[in-house]
Amino acid sequence: MSLFNVFDIASSALTAQSERLNVTASNIANADSAAGPDGKAYRARQVVFQAVPGQESNGTAKVKVAGIVEDNTPSRQVYDPKHPLADAQGYVTMPNVSVVDEMVNMLSASRSYQSNVEIMNTAKNLLLKTLTLGQ
Amino acid sequence: MAIDRLDQMLQFQSEALKLRSQRQELLAANIANADTPQYKAVDIDFGQALAAATAPGAGTSGTSAAPSVLYRVPTQSSLDGNTVEMDVERAQFADNTVRYEAALRVLNAQIKAMLIALQG
Numbered sequence: 220m221s222l223f224n225v226f227d228i229a230s231s232a233l234t235a236q237s238e239r240l241n242v243t244a245s246n247i248a249n250a251d252s253a254a255g256p257d258g259k260a261y262r263a264r265q266v267v268f269q270a271v272p273g274q275e276s277n278g279t280a281k282v283k284v285a286g287i288v289e290d291n292t293p294s295r296q297v298y299d300p301k302h303p304l305a306d307a308q309g310y311v312t313m314p315n316v317s318v319v320d321e322m323v324n325m326l327s328a329s330r331s332y333q334s335n336v337e338i339m340n341t342a343k344n345l346l347l348k349t350l351t352l353g354q
Numbered sequence: 355m356a357i358d359r360l361d362q363m364l365q366f367q368s369e370a371l372k373l374r375s376q377r378q379e380l381l382a383a384n385i386a387n388a389d390t391p392q393y394k395a396v397d398i399d400f401g402q403a404l405a406a407a408t409a410p411g412a413g414t415s416g417t418s419a420a421p422s423v424l425y426r427v428p429t430q431s432s433l434d435g436n437t438v439e440m441d442v443e444r445a446q447f448a449d450n451t452v453r454y455e456a457a458l459r460v461l462n463a464q465i466k467a468m469l470i471a472l473q474g
Contacts, residue, residue, distance in 0.1 A: 239389075277420055
């Protein structure tokens with residue numbers, strides 16, 4: 220029954236999008252963390268989505284987070300000689316988080332999440348209507 | 355023979371329902387992969403698939419071959435190689451939902467008509 224697979228596909232997308240939302244939240248929360256657990260500035264992280272073809276090769280694909288990679292854009296240098304972490308020239312290394320990019324990421328993730336919830340609801344309604352067939 | 359006739363009467367709509375649910379799954383997969391780089395949106399040609407499934411000698415229902423999956427041609431390309439266009443997919447998904455329900459209603463009406471004929 221194909222309609223049951225819709226639940227699997229949509230829920231894989233819900234999991235992936237919520238993980239993306241999680242990473243985005245972490246990035247925004249740490250946008251000004253000059254020192255992480257290793258003593259260095261926080262580095263932004265991004266999720267990598269990957270399509271996972273279904274078991275029966277009928278063209279459908281779920282989605283999964285293949286991995287979380289560190290953003291390799293250079294860290295921000297802020298001139299603040301009074302800061303305890305400032306170097307000899309008075310610059311502090313700040314995280315490479317772009318708050319604007321992360322806001323866009325957050326909006327995109329939440330919209331995609333909503334879409335997939337709607338897909339699940341539609342599939343549920345169709346299944347319930349199919350159950351009443353012949354009554 | 356009588357059972358076969360009954361089966362024949364309901365075959366068209368049940369094949370249509372099966373194809374609609376398969377298409378629903380494909381469209382859900384497209385929407386799920388809307389943010390996956392290099393993912394190519396897929397769909398089936400419903401008319402062609404239904405014609406193939408209900409053609410005389412296409413095999414008894416339940417053993418019909420899977421419809422061929424085609425790639426959608428995007429109207430606007432994206433930088434990450436993804437060809438899912440959310441507006442198109444959502445429109446097709448809504449369209450497919452309504453048509454699934456339509457097929458369901460017709461099938462229901464056919465069953466009811468046959469029940470009336472049987473019970474008198």
